[in-house]
Amino acid sequence: MSEAPPPPLNLTLTRRDPRTLRVRLDGDLDYLTSGRFLATVLPPLEDEAGLAVLELDCAGLGLCDSAGLAALLMVRRRATAASVGLRLDHRPDRLDHLLELTGTLRHLTGRPAPAQPRTEPGRP
Structure with missing residues (x-):
């Protein structure tokens, strides 16, 4: 029995x-797809002088692995360098969870990370 190809x-x-470009993502942003994602999203950041906002519509996003996260961070870096605002709209809970776990939620979305419970000194 063969394994189904990834979506x-x-x-x-x-x-x-x-001044606003919207990119809807449907499927997985992972090792296999992050290169095409960057090849699609980065050129407008570098070539379009009037671009002010890049909106990534994540409503249809499935899996996002470490390569997908690296791609999102690259887009943030390039958007900042081009003075273009970046928005991650309609994020699924699993994406927010990944961003919280990796400490990148605030960096990518502007939202503060949730407060962590404090521990007593000398206790883990």
Whole structure:
């Protein structure tokens, strides 16, 4: 019995207005798809002088592994360098959980990480 191929990542680009690019992600952002994601998302950040906001619509996002997280961090870095705002809209709970676990939630979304319970000195 053969294993089913992983679901593809479909990327749909739309313009809300001349200054806003929206990219809808449907499928997994992982080792196999992160290269195509970056090849699609980075050029507008580098080539479009009037771009002000990049919106990533994550409603259809399935799995996001470490390569997918690295790709999101690369997009954040390039967006910041280009003075373009980055929004991760409609994030599934599993993506927020990954961002919380890795300490990247605030960096990628601007939302503060949830408060961690404090422990007494000398206790783990």
